[in-house]
Each structure stands twice: as structure tokens, then as C-alpha cells.
Amino acid sequence: xxxxxxxxxxxxxxxxxxxxxxxxxxxxxxxxxxxxxxxxxxxxxxxxxxxxxxxxxxxxxxxxxxxxxxxxxxxxxxxxxxxxxxxxxxxxxxxxxxxxxxxxxxxxxxxxxxxxxxxxxxxxxxxxxxxxxxxxxxxxxxxxxxxxxxxxxxxxxxxxxxxxxxxxxxxxxxxxxxxxxxxxxxxxxxxxxxxxxxxxxxxxxxxxxxxxxxxxxxxxxxxxxxxxxxxxxxxxxxxxxxxx
Amino acid sequence: xxxxxxxxxxxxxxxxxxxxxxxxxxxxxxxxxxxxxxxxxxxxxxxxxxxxxxxxxxxxxxxxxxxxxxxxxxxxxxxxxxxxxxxxxxxxxxxxxxxxxxxxxxxxxxxxxxxxxxxxxxxxxxxxxxxxxxxxxxxxxxxxxxxxxxxxxxxxxxxxxxxxxxxxxxxxxxxxxxxxxxxxxxxxxxxxxxxxxxxxxxxxxxxxxxxxxxxxxxxxxxxxxxxxxxxxxxxxxxxxxxxx
Amino acid sequence: xxxxxxxxxxxxxxxxxxxxxxxxxxxxxxxxxxxxxxxxxxxxxxxxxxxxxxxxxxxxxxxxxxxxxxxxxxxxxxxxxxxxxxxxxxxxxxxxxxxxxxxxxxxxxxxxxxxxxxxxxxxxxxxxxxxxxxxxxxxxxxxxxxxxxxxxxxxxxxxxxxxxxxxxxxxxxxxxxxxxxxxxxxxxxxxxxxxxxxxxxxxxxxxxxxxxxxxxxxxxxxxxxxxxxxxxxxxxxxxxxxxx
Numbered sequence: 001x002x003x004x005x006x007x008x009x010x011x012x013x014x015x016x017x018x019x020x021x022x023x024x025x026x027x028x029x030x031x032x033x034x035x036x037x038x039x040x041x042x043x044x045x046x047x048x049x050x051x052x053x054x055x056x057x058x059x060x061x062x063x064x065x066x067x068x069x070x071x072x073x074x075x076x077x078x079x080x081x082x083x084x085x086x087x088x089x090x091x092x093x094x095x096x097x098x099x100x101x102x103x104x105x106x107x108x109x110x111x112x113x114x115x116x117x118x119x120x121x122x123x124x125x126x127x128x129x130x131x132x133x134x135x136x137x138x139x140x141x142x143x144x145x146x147x148x149x150x151x152x153x154x155x156x157x158x159x160x161x162x163x164x165x166x167x168x169x170x171x172x173x174x175x176x177x178x179x180x181x182x183x184x185x186x187x188x189x190x191x192x193x194x195x196x197x198x199x200x201x202x203x204x205x206x207x208x209x210x211x212x213x214x215x216x217x218x219x220x221x222x223x224x225x226x227x228x229x230x231x232x233x234x235x236x237x238x239x240x241x242x243x244x
Numbered sequence: 245x246x247x248x249x250x251x252x253x254x255x256x257x258x259x260x261x262x263x264x265x266x267x268x269x270x271x272x273x274x275x276x277x278x279x280x281x282x283x284x285x286x287x288x289x290x291x292x293x294x295x296x297x298x299x300x301x302x303x304x305x306x307x308x309x310x311x312x313x314x315x316x317x318x319x320x321x322x323x324x325x326x327x328x329x330x331x332x333x334x335x336x337x338x339x340x341x342x343x344x345x346x347x348x349x350x351x352x353x354x355x356x357x358x359x360x361x362x363x364x365x366x367x368x369x370x371x372x373x374x375x376x377x378x379x380x381x382x383x384x385x386x387x388x389x390x391x392x393x394x395x396x397x398x399x400x401x402x403x404x405x406x407x408x409x410x411x412x413x414x415x416x417x418x419x420x421x422x423x424x425x426x427x428x429x430x431x432x433x434x435x436x437x438x439x440x441x442x443x444x445x446x447x448x449x450x451x452x453x454x455x456x457x458x459x460x461x462x463x464x465x466x467x468x469x470x471x472x473x474x475x476x477x478x479x480x481x482x483x484x485x486x487x488x
Numbered sequence: 489x490x491x492x493x494x495x496x497x498x499x500x501x502x503x504x505x506x507x508x509x510x511x512x513x514x515x516x517x518x519x520x521x522x523x524x525x526x527x528x529x530x531x532x533x534x535x536x537x538x539x540x541x542x543x544x545x546x547x548x549x550x551x552x553x554x555x556x557x558x559x560x561x562x563x564x565x566x567x568x569x570x571x572x573x574x575x576x577x578x579x580x581x582x583x584x585x586x587x588x589x590x591x592x593x594x595x596x597x598x599x600x601x602x603x604x605x606x607x608x609x610x611x612x613x614x615x616x617x618x619x620x621x622x623x624x625x626x627x628x629x630x631x632x633x634x635x636x637x638x639x640x641x642x643x644x645x646x647x648x649x650x651x652x653x654x655x656x657x658x659x660x661x662x663x664x665x666x667x668x669x670x671x672x673x674x675x676x677x678x679x680x681x682x683x684x685x686x687x688x689x690x691x692x693x694x695x696x697x698x699x700x701x702x703x704x705x706x707x708x709x710x711x712x713x714x715x716x717x718x719x720x721x722x723x724x725x726x727x728x729x730x731x732x
Binding site for chain 2: 071074077078081096104105106107108109110111112
């Protein structure tokens with residue numbers, strides 16, 4: 001028996017909007033602690049980790065651990081139909097993941113469960129020299145700024161600032177943000193803009209992003225709900241830049 | 245002499261937005277009672293009836309019955325140019341249907357009258373076992389919900405509920421709405437979603453839709469203005485489903 | 489040394505949105521009086537003149553006259569990234585036009601300066617028989633109205649009214665606006681709608697447009713800031729209509 005009831009549908013919509021851009025299918029694991037999902041995109045460049053603790057839900061019941069394997073595009077089609085004021089109920093039957101949106105009417109969607117052969121990957125454990133917070137909207141803007149001149153972005157951290165920059169044929173762009181942290185070790189990595197944009201769809205998950213950066217290390221972008229009952233983390237492999 | 249003045253342009257815009265999706269050309273009939281229009285789409289699947297009583301208009305004058313034949317796409321192009329605050333005046337001259345939008349400026353549009361050989365069809369008289377109201381927005385949502393899994397929709401009425409449902413290859417959808425009527429006879433019919441969507445453009449005509457349903461009977465979707473001075477009714481032929 | 493700081497980025501965005509539709513590249517001239525730009529489109533149909541007086545800027549410094557030559561499309565890409573609340577700073581270095589948007593973060597864009605061989609043209613001096621004001625939104629609406637029936641527009645002025653009109657195959661459109669001026673000489677000219685639409689992108693520059701019209705003379709459309717510290721003027725050559 002699995003049943004989870006949530007009064008805020010936006011948290012599901014926003015996280016799966018980002019996830020469905022990155023991976024075609026996912027394995028969600030439910031147990032008494034909550035729901036979690038770990039996935040790696042086809043090109044092994046982006047890793048995504050989503051976690052909803054049982055306390056996040058208004059009602060949460062999971063008698064024995066189960067795996068819910070779905071096509072993310074199909075799931076997203078259904079989630080887009082949820083309205084902010086809908087009460088969302090998640091259950092499973094033998095062959096379907098069932099989402100019910102309750103309000104003026106009761107709207108039930110069944111999404112076929114799919115076969116996923118492999119085990120969901122585990123997130124790599126990495127030690128980062130720098131970590132700081134940045135308003136999510138500012139991060140999103142910076143990425144859009146950079147994309148008018150280039151298709152890659154350098155993220156650089158020094159003692160005072162986070163710098164996003166790119167040089168293009170017709171112009172350059174540079175965004176400087178005072179991070180306010182005591183960072184002693186500088187870091188610089190270059191990433192694909194296209195990949196980084198996929199993550200930014202999760203913009204209603206949290207107003208603040210926690211970034212972890214190192215030298216030619218993956219970008220760790222983590223969104224935490226205020227209540228700490230949910231977390232969405234992305235890991236993006238750096239581009240290897242040849243010296244010019 | 246025909247002249248009709250209306251202070252709310254939305255009622256014209258919303259009804260013709262739906263009508264122009266269904267029929268390419270229409271014959272409006274004006275007489276001292278008001279304006280009416282009956283039309284049948286090319287494939288004889290959707291019948292549309294529109295009626296504006298003379299009392300709906302701020303000024304209404306029609307000395308002798310006349311027919312106004314226009315291309316609905318051309319009419320819609322003009323109606324889209326009306327703003328909510330515009331006073332709309334409808335007249336005809338020998339070869340044109342004339343719409344004037346008056347506000348800060350006086351904007352006059354003439355649409356060429358066209359030849360329509362046939363007489364406008366009469367609406368079929370049908371006796372329905374069930375009839376009930378549903379918020380128009382909820383009906384619209386349900387149709388959108390269904391369209392993510394299928395291109396057809398089953399509309400089912402039982403003693404308590406109106407059920408819209410569809411089964412697709414990748415998922416199912418079902419919407420249940422408590423209609424609050426004393427309905428003794430169940431009904432079920434299946435319709436094409438594409439055709440039903442055309443009707444839903446009329447969403448500013450009325451907040452409430454009156455549905456009439458039977459077993460494998462046409463859907464009768466009627467929108468009535470609060471004042472009862474205007475009515476827009478659609479009849480949609482059911483799909484004949486082979487038993488599986 | 490050139491430096492100009494502006495607290496309202498919309499004025500730059502809206503003017504260059506129109507300009508970049510008309511000309512591919514521009515030469516801006518900066519001196520102690522301010523910034524000015526004169527340009528002629530490739531087909532020599534539209535002339536554009538933009539002027540920002542030094543007093544418009546919060547900070548303005550220009551030690552010696554200089555020319556800033558840029559691709560308007562690249563400039564517009566950058567200006568679109570400015571937000572209303574950003575403080576905009578304009579400077580130049582040896583090879584770039586530099587725009588800095590300052591707010592929560594400091595975002596710097598460098599646009600490559602380009603070679604422009606020719607001297608910027610001077611605006612033609614024309615004497616107009618008629619001149620009057622019209623709300624910019626109404627002018628914009630009229631142009632949209634006309635475009636549903638034709639691709640050209642006749643602008644006619646008589647003692648009382650400005651009339652915009654066009655006759656098309658499927659319909660006619662006519663917009664009459666009482667100009668409230670004492671105009672003694674009638675005027676009529678016909679213009680290309682496509683060209684006139686390009687100018688209308690400048691809609692946040694001023695709420696009022698000043699039109700100057702004559703018989704088969706260019707349209708002079710001028711937008712003046714309330715403070716008179718900035719001006720954007722378009723001149724559009726008339727279409728020569730053969731007598732029918």
C-alpha cells in the first residue's frame with residue numbers, strides 16, 4: 001500500500017519539469033522515509049537527485065519499499081494539468097502510477113509503469129573547496145545573459161565574488177556577484193549552457209540555490225525547500241577546455 | 245434599415261471565435277426579434293446555433309428581415325480588433341457588413357457580403373434523458389485533461405456524477421464531477437476531442453455550460469447569457485464506437 | 489573618456505528595438521551635448537534620428553567627440569537583458585561598446601565595435617503643412633486595424649480629422665480621429681504598412697506621437713520624452729500610387 005497526499009502541486013511540477021528535460025525515464029523509490037529518485041542522463045553529463053521526505057506530505061503511507069518506474073515525459077504531461085489549488089494524491093496499482101487532483105472535480109490520471117532494467121545510480125561523493133548561496137533568479141538571469149554571446153559558461157569563484165563569464169565572436173558577457181562567504185580557495189570550471197539551462201526549469205522549488213564549485217569539477221547545484229523536507233540536486237560534468 | 249449597437253464587444257468576439265473554427269461561412273438572419281445564425285460544418289458533425297435577442301443591444305433597429313452572409317474568418321479578423329471598452333455598431337450597406345468600433349477614435353470595417361446559395365439549416369429537435377449544468381471552466385479543463393491521453397472522450401452520466409474519461413496507450417484519464425441533479429437515466433456517448441475543442445473557444449459567453457447527454461446521442465452544449473438575451477448552442481454528433 | 493549612466497533602461501530598449509528593425513548597423517556620435525544617431529535604411533525609405541541630451545543621464549562625461557559604431561542586432565540582444573530596475577552604464581574601450589547593468593549583481597556586456605566607412609547621413613529639412621499630436625497607442629492600433637485588409641495605408645488630414653484608411657479585396661478599414669488642431673491645408677500620403685510597423689516598436693519612448701504630414705510627402709513621426717531630454721524621429725518615404 002502506497003499513498004502520498006500533497007497540498008502543493010507546484011513542488012512536483014517544477015522538479016519534474018527540470019528532470020524530464022534531462023532524463024527520459026526514472027525510477028522513483030518509495031519507502032517509509034519518503035520518495036527519492038536518482039538518475040543519470042543518456043550522455044552521462046548530468047546527474048539528478050530528488051528527495052521528498054515523508055514529512056513533506058499531508059498524508060504519507062508506504063508499507064513496504066517499492067519502485068515506481070515511469071516515462072518522465074508522460075509524467076510531466078499529467079503534472080502540467082495540476083493547478084496550484086489542487087490536492088494531489090499519489091498511489092500505484094499493479095500497472096500504473098496514479099495521480100489524482102482533487103478540487104471542484106476529481107481528476108484521476110493513470111500513467112503506465114515501464115520496465116527499467118538497471119538499478120538507479122548512486123550520486124558520486126565529491127569534496128568541494130567552495131560552497132555558497134545565490135538567489136535562484138539571479139543564477140537564471142546570468143545563464144540567460146551568457147547565452148547571448150556563447151554556448152558555454154565559465155563559473156569562477158574568488159574570495160569575494162562568483163563570476164560567470166563567456167567570450168564570444170561578437171561580444172563578451174561577465175556577471176559578478178558578491179557571495180559574502182569566506183572562501184579561501186579559488187575555483188574555475190566551464191560548463192555547457194544547454195545542459196545548465198535544463199536544470200533551471202526547477203525555479204519554483206526554492207528561491208535560493210546552493211552552488212558547489214571546484215577546479216574542473218562538476219557543478220553541484222542544490223535546491224532545498226525552506227522546510228528541509230525536500231531537496232533537488234543536480235551535478236553537471238565540466239567541459240574540458242583545451243589550452244589556447 | 246438595419247442597425248444594432250452593443251456596448252460589450254466580448255460577446256461577439258467569443259461566440260464568433262468558436263463559430264469561425266467550425267464553419268467557413270455563415271448566414272445571419274436579422275429581423276425585429278434580433279439576430280440568429282444556424283450553421284452546419286462541412287462534415288455535418290457539428291451544428292451551431294447563435295441567437296442575440298434585440299433586447300441585448302443598446303440600440304436595435306431592423307425594418308425588414310434581411311440575411312447577412314459573411315466569411316467567418318474575415319469577420320473574426322475584424323472582431324479581434326475590438327477592445328472591451330469599444331461601442332460596437334453593426335450595419336449593412338449594399339455589399340458589405342459594416343462594423344464600427346467607437347471610442348477615442350471611430351474605426352470602421354467593411355466586410356464584403358458573400359453569396360450563400362443554400363438556406364441555413366434548422367436545428368434538429370432532440371429529446372434528451374439528462375440535462376445539467378457544469379462550470380464552463382471545469383468542462384474546458386476536463387477536455388484538456390483528456391487530450392493528453394487520447395483523441396476521443398467518453399462522457400458518462402449516472403445518478404451522481406458526470407464522468408469524462410479516456411484510455412490511451414500510455415495512460416488513462418478520468419474526471420468525475422458531482423452534478424447535483426436528480427438524474428434517473430444513465431447516459432454514455434463518445435465524442436471527437438478535436439471537434440469538442442472548437443466549441444470551447446466561446447469561453448467568455450457564459451460561465452456555465454448546460455449539457456444534454458443521451459446514449460450515443462449528440463452532445464448538446466448550450467451557453468446562455470445571464471440576462472437570457474443571448475444563447476449559443478452546439479450540437480456535436482457522437483462517434484460510433486465498435487465493440488471491442 | 490566617455491561614460492554615461494542612466495537609471496531607466498526602458499528608454500534605451502524601446503528606441504533600439506525600433507531602430508534595430510530598420511537598420512543593421514549604426515554610428516552613434518557622442519560629444520559633450522549628449523548622444524545622437526542618424527541612420528538611413530538600406531532601401532533609403534526610412535530615416536531615423538535619435539537624440540539623448542546629456543541632461544537625460546544621471547552621470548554624463550564625454551571629454552572629446554567620439555563615434556560608436558555597432559551592429560544594432562547585437563546591441564538589441566544585450567539591451568533586452570536589462571531590467572527596469574537596473575542602473576545602466578555606457579562606456580567604450582578600444583574595441584568595444586560596454587554596457588553594465590548594476591543591481592543585485594554587476595552584469596557587463598562588451599559589444600565589438602565595427603567599421604562603418606560612410607558618414608552618418610543628415611536628416612532632410614522639410615516644411616510640413618500639417619502637424620498634430622495623437623496618442624501613440626491609438627496610432628499603433630490604427631496600423632494594426634489597417635493591416636487586416638491591406639499592406640498599405642493612406643494617411644489623410646482634413647480640418648477636423650486624421651483618417652487612416654485602406655481598401656482590400658475582402659474588406660475595407662477606416663479610422664477617424666479628431667485631432668483638435670486648426671489645420672487649414674489638407675494632406676494625403678500613402679505608406680507601406682510593413683515599414684510603418686517597424687517604427688511602432690518604440691512604444692515606451694513616449695505616450696504621444698507628433699505626426700507631420702503633407703501631400704505625397706514623407707511621414708514624420710516624432711516621439712519626445714516628457715522632459716524633452718530625448719527625441720526619436722522617423723521619416724518614412726511615401727509610396728507613389730499610380731492613378732487608377
